[in-house]
Amino acid sequence: MRRVYGFHGGIHPAENKHQSLGSRIRVAGIPRQLILPLSQHIGAPARPVVAVGDRVLKGQMIAEPGGRVSVPLHAPTSGHVSAIEERPIPHPSGFPAPCIVIDSDGQDEWAPLRGVANYRDCEATELLELIRNAGIAGMGGAGFPTAIKLAGKPGQSIKTLIINGTECEPYITADDILMRERADDIVAGIAILQHILQPQEILLGVEDNKPEAIAALQAAAAGSAIEVVRFPTKYPSGGEKQLIEILTGQQVPSGGLPGDLGIVCQNVGTAVAVRDAICHGRPLISRITTVTGDAVDSPQNFEVLLGTPMQYLLDLAGLHPERCERLVMGGPMMGFTVTTPQAPVVKTTNCILAPTTEELPPPPPAQPCIRCGLCAEACPASLLPQQLFWFAQGKEFEKLEQHNLFDCIECGACSWVCPSHIPLVQYYRASKAEILQQRREHAKSEQARLRFEARQARLAQEEEEREAKRAARKAAAEKRAALAEQGGEEDPIQAAIERARAKKAAQQAGDGTAVTPVKASPEAALRQKLAKSEQRLAQSIASGEDAKIVSALEATVQRLKDKLAEAEAAATETGAD
């Protein structure tokens, strides 16, 4: 038995998983209309490559990646594109977003698919390209493009591949049922990931509340390099950082990635999607989704086409709308409420939860924090949630960052234990958003400051140049006057040269962009230097720099002043010649 490690905090909420595990995975079928949001992953939204009215085949690409961190989108069934417009999507913001709408024709006609006969003959980069083209993004919930995550940073080698079969959120059983029923597919997918990453060890982590899944995986993984590791059930052990700590005893550095430790994590569902893409050339067009909660008659898992309206699934499961006050995508700890059941199933929809009011009662009004510290005991990141709450209320953003607000994974354990029913996570989310907004604004104003300073410097330089020219002209005029005084006519050649020079200088001064330094007299150059030094000195005094720097600058200014005086004296001498 491999040693497993613990992580700080965690909670044991009621699991409520048995409800949806009574039956096998059911194929949900083809709804009349599919709604496919262009952004179902983290990164740039996909760009449509079809037009309204086009006929599309099942598996055909209908939107291309919108950037490096992006994935394409494929038609989940055959039919016609009936609209490309904003529709309600499942998103915490509740805002609608651009979607491709397909009216299915019921024929479910596949586009030609081309799988790889033997992936072992393929280069890793080739396989990554196939994974990206299949539109695969993390199926566990976050939806990060899988190919990018597998590629990692250049030159980084992966020691440990971790497959996440934890599914620690209450109610959700999509991964559990997948592990029970399709363990062979998971193992086949992991073998492909193994070929791509060449890790030294492969750990498949499952909580010990899923004995059937563990047995199925162990049978399927027999003889492979995969080690199925079971560990005690505790929320949130399925969080990537927590799972890494459980399996390896290491912590991902704050602000870093698992790759920094030579670790990559992938969800079991992602492994199956990779297998489908490589072995059968089948893009990601369906997924397993749990539909559960007391407001449905028969909670169960569906294999559902992406874009299927949630209403369609809820009807299949027997929803009683009158019993249901909220609809949650994801679990009761980290899921978010969707505003309408017309919102579609997307690549990250692992669960649709339709609870009754008795089951998940609306939050009671918050009482004052009594600093009982239960939240600090429960926090898997070892933060001090009650202090963060205090600072969040006072909008003390610096303190929040000092207390590592950004290490919060928003798992909700603190809110769950809070005896005063304070919506702590909501405070943290809001504060994070405000801090990020402030950072953006700060970056903007910083840029504006730099631009302003550059402009000031340029104007000052132009002014100096003009001053230098004026001085030169004055000197020339004095010289001419001296010549005239000395008698006789002005030298006509000299005068012509002077005129040309003055004209050129005027031109240069006229267009300020000219950067060619004026061949001015030595004292003008000195004056320029002096002005710069003085400016620098004033700046350093104003910004309270080190006394040493200030005195050095003072010395420079003094030296330049002396030199300038010398040069001027010399100039007057030559002028007097």
Add this chain to the structure above:
Amino acid sequence: MALMRVSSPHAHGTYSTGMVMRQVLLATVPGVFVLTLFFGFGTLVNVLWACIVGLACESVALLLRGRPLAFYLKDCSALVTCVLLGIALPPYAPWWLIAVGVAASILMAKQLYGGLGYNPFNPAMVGYVVLLISFPVQMTAWAPPRGLGEVPGLWEALQACFLPARYDAVTMATPLDVLRQNQGLLLEDLWAQTPQFGRWAGVGWEWVNLAFLAGGLWLLYRRIFTWHAPVAMLASLALMAALFYDGGSSSSGGSPLFHLLSGATMFGAFFIITDPVSSAVSVRGRLVFGALIGVLVYLIRVWGNYPDAVAFAVLIANFAAPFIDHYTQPRVYGHDKSGGNG
């Protein structure tokens, strides 16, 4: 169907502040029972009268502050403060003494600072210290325990409280007083000559302390608070007593067991310093907080000039709590010990 929009998490544990407070109240029952057994009905009258005055004060303050009355009263925090103060006061204290103490606790130490959760000092201990400084005579008059004197009945207890002029109090020095005023006797001789001493500590007091210990252990079992602060306080108190035991000489401060089972030690360790609002928050912080109180209790008991030391020790440690918190922040996931990323 109209759908609610709520932020996650949607599930919630079963704890509530009111429930926590009610369990604390329940856990005081064995202690109050033993106090009543040994010292008569005085403590019970104290507690009941304190609760009446306390609820009145809390209600008035909430009304003045424009807060919903039922919502805040049902958190039971005022009741906890009053019960704890009632237990801490000497039995057969006059009604006005209790009322002044409760008013200081609820109005001054709690509501003036913003109510539950915002008080930097333990309200019950503020009330106690206000009384101790203002009315030292009444505050140091402890009745003799059963067996060493007449224990008044319920009627006398009520009379003592509400008609103090008609009641002649019988008082006796507490074991802690006796020990502090010991001038030249070896501990052994003092023990033999003074009737106040029992098997391990004072007559009655040892059982009172054991009863509060039992209540505290039940709260620990119910996970109302963690073991850190109480254990640290008891350990540091015992350690101090062991260091200065001096072999039981005439200048001895008393044995560790004597200190653990005397005065308000157990009551303080499990019911006073575990008040989360005014204590340090992190696990390490609570260890430091508890240990500091243990040391202070010993210092004040042995070299100070007060009958018991828990109230002062707790208030001083309350001052230090934010400071302790600042230096005992836990290491956050993914950060190294120095606080950087590692």
